[in-house]
Amino acid sequence: MSATLREQRRAQTRRTIQAHAIRLFSERGYDATTMNDVAEAAGVSPMTVYRHFPTKEDLVLVDQYGEAIAERIAASPAGQPLVRRIGGALIDEAAALTGGDLAGDRRFLLVRLQLMISTPALRARHLDNQYALQQAIIGALGDEAADPDRAFQAQAAASACLAALHTALVRWAADDGRPDLPGLIGKALAAVFGDDAIGPAR
Structure with a gap:
């Protein structure tokens, strides 16, 4: 896989995770939503979420x-x-x-x-x-x-x-x-x- 394709997939994964996070925060509230909730909704592992967004705040602010x-x-x-x-x-x-x-x-x-x-x-x-x-x-x-x-x-x-x-x-x-x-x-x-x-x- 080329470096460009890897970066595109990485960016798409970030967008997907962030979109699900924003949706959950909006529906359930920021404090009531966990990083594990976001991982489950996005269909990825919690480790993947943390790799792209080291903190919960980053899910909104990055x-x-x-x-x-x-x-x-x-x-x-x-x-x-x-x-x-x-x-x-x-x-x-x-x-x-x-x-x-x-x-x-x-x-x-x-x-x-x-x-x-x-x-x-x-x-x-x-x-x-x-x-x-x-x-x-x-x-x-x-x-x-x-x-x-x-x-x-x-x-x-x-x-x-x-x-x-x-x-x-x-x-x-x-x-x-x-x-x-x-x-x-x-x-x-x-x-x-x-x-x-x-x-x-x-």
Whole structure:
């Protein structure tokens, strides 16, 4: 078996396990669902679940969104203000995740968010994820965040954009995914940075 095929099967196994976990957490409650319950529902051994998701929290919080956002930022024009580049990437990724015919992906994202908001253990770990996303954003800026002053500016811009993102996500989850998520993120960013922070250059 080629390395690519192995990685594809590994990714599919991860998606299957996580999908069953989210379903069970939603139906039974996070605290009432065990890792063994998830393994049984996914048709794999508990060892397989632990190999892909070392902790129960990882079943909800592990994702690849940070990598995709970083790639969008790295591909954006270097001459744009940091807030525009970061905010634009957040809006574009939200559009990709919630748009089109991917109703299943949209629902999956919504239930994950609702679990994060309602479960204290997940809220705490979510802060770690936010820090990791901030670091991924700064890394995507490359040489633009190389010296200490620029790195400080990038950290401040990333933190402010992620705070706006979090506010939009909480509102979206509270409204059961009915509003347009990219639009909510844009409104949150505009509330922080002004109406011209995102729109005119996009």
